[in-house]
Amino acid sequence: MLDQNLKKTFSSCGLHFSEAFVPDVNPDDLALFNTIVIMRSPLPGHPKDDSKKWRSLLPQLVSFVDNGGSLIIMFAESYGKTVGSLNELGKLFDIEFVFNKLEESDPERCSELPNMPEGKLITCDFTAENPFDLESGIIDLIVDGGHGAQHLTCLAGSDWQALICGSGSCVSTPFPHGHYANSGTSTITAPILAASRKFGKGKILAFPGASPFWLANANLRRWKSQILNQHNNSGYEFLKQIMQWSRNNTDDTKLAAADSKFGNKEFLKQQDYSYRYLTDGEYDELKKLKPFRTWIGTISDIEALAVSVDKIKSHGYKLGIFVVDYALLTPDIWNEFQKQCDSLSEDGTFLAMPAFEQADAEGNYCIVFNVDELPAMRESYPNSNMLEDLLVKLCSYSAVFARPSECRIPCWRHGGYNLLEVATKNDLDLYRDRISSCTFLSAVNIDRSNNPGSSDFDNWLMAESLETAPTAIRENRHFNFVSSGPVIKRFFWKSRPIMLDDWEGYWLEWENGDKAEVEIELSGDVDISEVKLWDGETVIKSWKPNSSSFNTSISFDMEYDMRLHLSATDVNGGKLTASYPLYTRNRYFWAHVGSDQMNDYHNVWTPDPNGSIGLGDRIHETCGFVTIGFAWGDYLRIAPPVNWGDIMPQGVEVSSMVSNLQSFHPSPFINTGNGFDFLNNHRRKLEKCTQDMHIIHSSSNGSWLEESDARWQSPGGRNISPTRNFSKSDLWRIDADYFTPKWEAGHDCEVTVKMRIEWLKDYSFAPHATISLGHSLNIMKENLNFCCGDEIIDSKDFLMDYCESPHVPHKEWDNSGTVDLLALSLTNGIFIEVPTDKNAGTNGDEMGDFLLRPVSIPGKAYMRGWRHKPGFILSFEFEPEQKEIKAGDVMDIQYILTVTPGQFSA
DSSP: OOOHHHHHHHHHTTOOOOOOOGGGOOGGGGGGOSEEEEOOOOOTTOTTOOHHHHHHHHHHHHHHHHTTOEEEEEEOOSTTTHHHHHHHHHGGGTEEEEOEEEEEOOGGGEEEOTTOTTOEEEEEEEOTTOOOOOTTOEEEEEEOOSSSOOOOEEEEOTTOEEEEEOOTTEEEEEOOTTTSSSOOSSOEESOEEEEEEEETTEEEEEEEEEHIIIIITTTOGGGTTHHHHHHHHHHHHHHHHHHHHHOOOOOHHHHHHHHHHHTTOOOOOGGGOSEEEOOHHHHHHHTTOEEEEEEEEEOSSGGGHHHHHHHHHHTTOSEEEEEEEGGGOOHHHHHHHHHHHHHHOBTTTBEEEEEEEEEOTTSOEEEEESOSSOOOOOSOOSSOHHIIIIIHHHSOOEEEEEOGGGOSSOGGGOOSOOEEEOOSHHHHHHHHHHHHTTOSOEEEOOBOSSSTTOOSSEEEEEESSTTTGGGGGSTTOOOEEEESSOEEEEEEEOSSOEEEETTTEEEEEEOTTOEEEEEEEEEEEEEEEEEEEEETTEEEEEEOOOEEEEEEEEEEEOSSOOEEEEEEEETTSOEEEEOOOEEEEESSEEEEEOTTSSEEEEEEEEEOTTOSEEETTEEEEEBOOEEEESSSOSOEEEOOSOBHHHHSOTTSOOOOOSSSEEEEEOOOEEEOSSSEEEOOOEEEEEEEEOSSEEEEEEEESEEEEOOTTOOEEOTTSOEEOOSSEEEEOSSEEEEEEEEEEOOOTTSOEEEEEEEEEEESSOEEOOTTOOEEEEEEEEEOOTTOEEEETTEEEOGGGTOBOOOOOSOOOSSTTOOGGGHHHHTSOGGGSOOEEEOTTOOEEEEOOTTOOEEEEEEEOSEEEEEEEEEETTEEEEEEEEEESOOEEOTTOEEEEEEEEEEOOGGGOO
């Protein structure tokens, strides 16, 4: 929790620290200390949410300060969600914290944290009233971090004394709606960023900076201790002096008692891991799950609830989820809806739940339930309102990607949902497609007849009791299925170990040579005629039981990741159409799509007792990662192949890539002379993933960009003016495979791209006209140059000036602003020819260089680049040998992307 070097230095000054997680602290423990430092408040909705214990300590913390203790309040964030629980403490002392964007317009007051492009520094001022003796009178605070590095703005009551403020040219501005939780409501000039007050006999200091950077990882090699060393060690002096300011006389008896309870404590224990093995008891509990027949369907309004409840109860349903139009709801009406559902529920026999369906202004539908308060769902958005209005803010909920065949944005370009409506064969094919990519979701049936109980298919939720059944389709631990016939009694791994991932559910861990065994048990009212076991989109085993019950187990020799699910048919035509999936994950090389559905991830793990993260019953080290945009965008990211313990702050998510490469976009672009054609609308899926190689397939037949005059009409006749438009190309299309072999720390990480361009009509290339195969967004760093083979090229001799683009990026990876650059003629600027099998890219980045190596290109390859805030853009292009293209022609292309380990090279 506390940087060990910092802890030793503090100890030499007479400052002694103990560390503990909130659940391990009892109220009586507070009396052992002079000062309590809050490093992180709970993350609401997280599977390990300890808000209940946190709230139980709040009165004790007030009493502790009132009786003479000192409290220092710091912060560690997750999309701003932890601010809410921090404010539960703050309001007891008349202070509020807001998660705002801090911006400084004076360039002399702006700098960067080394090797962390997303962590900006702004110079702030100590007030005249502050009690600290700091020669410089200024301090640099980390802001604009997004994931993990933001400093909160203080809204302090009259008893508080400001200690640190932004300058007159510094403003604190609420983030745009949907970006983060707990932003403020107005812009503040010269915001208060630290403050103190007396309270009873004690005192409080609020310094809501990112504790992982100031305390937990202050000396991390990656940022060269700049936070502590800034302005002649004023960072360290500030930390030391606030600790000394807070301290009363040390009681040696209390010090010994504190050391006895909290000293030399091993914080990493099995039950605290984010990734841990199921215990025997937990595994046995899963055997007790039983199916509860559930109806999910629409009703006209909440006035129809009572009649609808009676109808579905008469049909034998145990649980009803009643969906109304989002447009009919307000927070008060939603609360009333919940109360009515509660009043119509009967303990142990029937449970009613409220839900809503939104038809948004982008042409998509979603159904949401398992939420306490009515979420504010945007009508228009560039990415996904389910992601940014639900997952970013709530963590825990149920969200259905509804009416898939009617949605304008397909599910593979959307995120934030954890359920998929299956109403047609196309929906079912789509579900199997998503399962084959290891996405953590399951299927549901929605009855839209407005005649509850008349649906052909039922939902079944598997749980120990009716009261816990809604958790079967909450978050990403799914135990539900859709059937009009056979019912699942058991479908789970018989093999061990089973890993429980807080964010992505259960999966079987395996390595080469292991056997995986699955238990299957079904029952029916009539004989079951056929059972099929699927791996993704392929049936791998079938049985013909001809019995009303079916019970078997099947084992596999593990050679690659499996994505299993079931279907079954009975003699009356009843069908189990969609089961929940069972996934595997290799012990040393993970391939998975994130719980938000927005990216896939490829992670390498090495058992290491000195590693930075726990998996199962062992400590591991991981190095770098590869991630590919599924819904977010068209990017491919490679993080430096460096051990996380050397560069990543523990206890917080930081999304920065740390090398100069932000993202590579393997999307062909062509200037057609009367416009451009850009294949950046990709449909991606995981293919075969072994212990040594992962394969991802990607196809694109058009673009996904802002078009102000775009229009779309829904199948139901709604006219849509989309934020971003999908445009299908009539010129060309691509299919590509990305091959990612397992890498090692300290050695290059490579991704091989094999791409086929298929031409859909005749086309003539003008002289020197090129195709951009892909381009990268990069951060400019000190001493960074460029290279081609052994030649080193000075950046000032290579990069061209940026021309403004009307396309406005929405995220740091967004490449919409590059289209005007890619359209520029090769002959009107600087370019470098790149020979086959020669690396071209950056040179001199201590955190790792980014390189592209042509392997097979049907023409001459080139690299060119432009300055582009906050860095530069590289485009890798080729001039085709074949100038006259005929419809049906293909071009096969292969190149290798590399990120090196920089100064961490083995």
